[in-house]
Amino acid sequence: MSYKYTPAEIEPKWQAAWEEQGLYKVQEEADKPKWYAVTMLPYPSGDLHTGHWYAFTPSDAAARFRRMNGYNVLFPMGFDAFGLPAENAAIKNGVHPRPWTYANIERMRRQLRAMGAMWAWEHEAVSCDPEYYKWSQWFFRKFYDAGIAYREYSPVDWCPNCNTTLAREQVWGEDRHCERCGTPVIKKNLEQWKFRITAYADELIDALETIDWPERVKVMQTNWIGRSTGAEVVFKTEQGEPLLIFTTRPDTLWGATFMVLAPEHPLVDSITTREFRSHVEDYKSEAARMDEIARSAKDKEKTGVFTGGYATNPVNGEQIPVWIADYVMMGYGTGAIMAVPAHDERDFAFATKYGLEIRRVITGPDGATGALEAAYDSKSEGVLVNSGPFDGTAVAGAAAAVTEWLEANDLGRGAVNYRLRDWLISRQRMWGAPIPIIYCPDCGVVPVPYADLPVLLPDDAEFRPTGESPLKYHAGFRYVACPECGGPAERETDTLDTFMCSSWYQYAYISPYWKAGQPLAADDMPWDKSSGQYWLPVDQYTGGIEHATMHLLYTRFFTKALRDLGLVEFDEPMLRLFNQGMILGPDGEKMSKSRGNVINPDEFVAKYGADTVRGYLMFIGPWDMGGPWDMNAIEGVYRFLHRVWAVVVDDPQMENPTLDPDVQPDPQAVRSLERKLHQTIIKVGDDIAGFHFNTAIAGLMELNNALVKAKESTVVNSTVWNQALRSIILMLAPIFPHIAEELWHRQGNTSSVHLQRWPEADAEKARVDEVTVVVQVNGKVRDKLVVAPGAPQPELEAAALAAVQKWLDGKQVRRVIVVPDKLVNVVIG
């Protein structure tokens, strides 16, 4: 047995032992509180990078800490294994994505094991496994039956590089590029499958207050859903057709001076007069072309053309001109607006540019007709003028009053608009779960019967980067008999968005590959019901912020849909969420091959061991802040572990302090160590529970520094010394699982350190015996008093006044502030 700290020996040894003992196997135990902890699962790209370590090892420490505090913890791992990289690798190398993916998974499993995490591998789920995706298809089928899944012909976002449609959430930035490859997306008109996530828009916003998620994510989701409340109002064209507009300010209806339609608006052609037709046509084709590049260049000046047509404002019968302009979007609201230049900056800019009428409607706070600036400023003050029956109505509350009036007079109705679009889930790619739908020339759209699931991906599809799924060229896959009439029919060849597969993986983990090999039915459950009742929902979820408006929104929607289908009884899938920050390269920039700043964790594990890499990543700074990797600072954690080792393990080869075991330890020194020990137990526990790993490690370092000193003193002959050794090993266990296990066994223990309880802190023993009270004069520190805690105020005041005599400089003492155990501030002047 080596007396030196050799992580290369002890880490693989314990990893193997833990696996052999089944240390991390989980059972449902009714007598323990459960804790279901999930970390966002990785995509099997082939190599575990530093970002994975940064995401996974602190969440492992948190899960281990829960377990040591008496919780029955389920902490599973899996792979989000469908997706484009596998398919691109397939096209490049001429192999099927399946072997590429499974080889990567196997490699990553080995790398994950090197982290020494407590994952419950028997709960692993891999989304490209047919026994997994048969349930993804089952969910689609359930959603189809429930009317949540529907098919629609509409303009969709298309990435010409990935050759597939994208969900709105996967289109990023002002240049509208593809989330995955950065290529600007274009619009295509296609018939695609969608999920009715918009039906849950209100609940997705309102339920945010019931979950303990970072404010940042809640704000992002709220903005993404973009609820705005207002009214739809029916104007009338000269041809007598209703022209519906949406406004959030129905109280400004009397200030409307013109209307603007999106160039694609269906009424544009009938409104446009002969005289203006060629103008309008030119503008429309220009706008259509712009759409494909980027209609929203920064600071782009608003443009538009007059149609020659007019519409009637229903509230006052005024005829106002109708324009078209590309600042009005067909995809939002009704694609038509009334323009109120006096109260809307964009309308104002447009009216100014084209010489359209600007009218003032709302007064300033004083009741006099105000200037335009005042109108902008007084959005919620003042009263309405020039507003027919509403003259004199306070602006606050006017919108609601006008809406009521519109409804009473049948001119419009209250309406809510959302920015959120329905979730487009069709992908024209092969490496995904096939959408279980068959098109029959006689029966129409026929869903694949539950009992026929899964619709398997063929193993021999040919990969051609054509812009259509390779499944389309696979005759054996594509041509099938209609399940209803038996006649010739065709399968849907699009696959499911991989975000659908990852929307329910926290349920799959409960009992992976449930009912494997068995035919499914509509009334099945995709997981073991009683296990689900025990574990669900997720207590703690951790992962990156990048999924705030994608995965994190989809999985919430999914859970609400499952609830409405009767599959779960709760409303939210993850009760707590913590977003870790991003680990950066040593240069402070995002790690990337092109920058050449990529840190390979395997190298550092080989050099220092997994415990050091784990601890270092947690020591860098607050976990939610991320930060740059420091090539030198990792040494500090490595040294710390060596110092702990040296405190616990006596190397007979080395000269050890020889203290006479009969010498009585100095009681003050013993008390001092005892105090430090109990303070540390409290601090480290609080810090880990709050994900403040950096300060938890600092606390462990401080305790260890105290132990290093104590080891050279008579304190080693005390029972406190032995308690301290035992406790520090236990406290190391969540963050440094291997060295803790090794030291635990060297202390003579036979069961695993990871089965022990977190050491108990005694507040009485943590209490300080004396406190330093700062004496200030006018807020400046002039002296310090060392007193017993709880010293009475008059005593402190007297002592302080005596101490600061020479600072008083003959001036009058005006006031003395005494904060017990903290300070005395003498105010003079």
Added chain:
RNA sequence: GGGUCGGUGGCGGAAUGGCAGACGCAGCGGACUUAAAAUCCGCCGAGGCAACUCAUGUGGGUUCGAAUCCCACCCGACCUACCA
């Protein structure tokens, strides 16, 4: 344009109304060594011989007291954007 988070020694950071800089890195000095590495001990915000003074992006404010709370501004990161 809007939103969120942040700005503290040479560096990562600690302190969220009460001794600014815990813990660690780097640096400096010393011990050990033939020497180096490793390890151990000490110093380590700036100015000053010192008593002290100055110091948490900038400017104001609140307070006995502000890195911390409030207002305005500057800088950085991320998100979002003709949303009617």
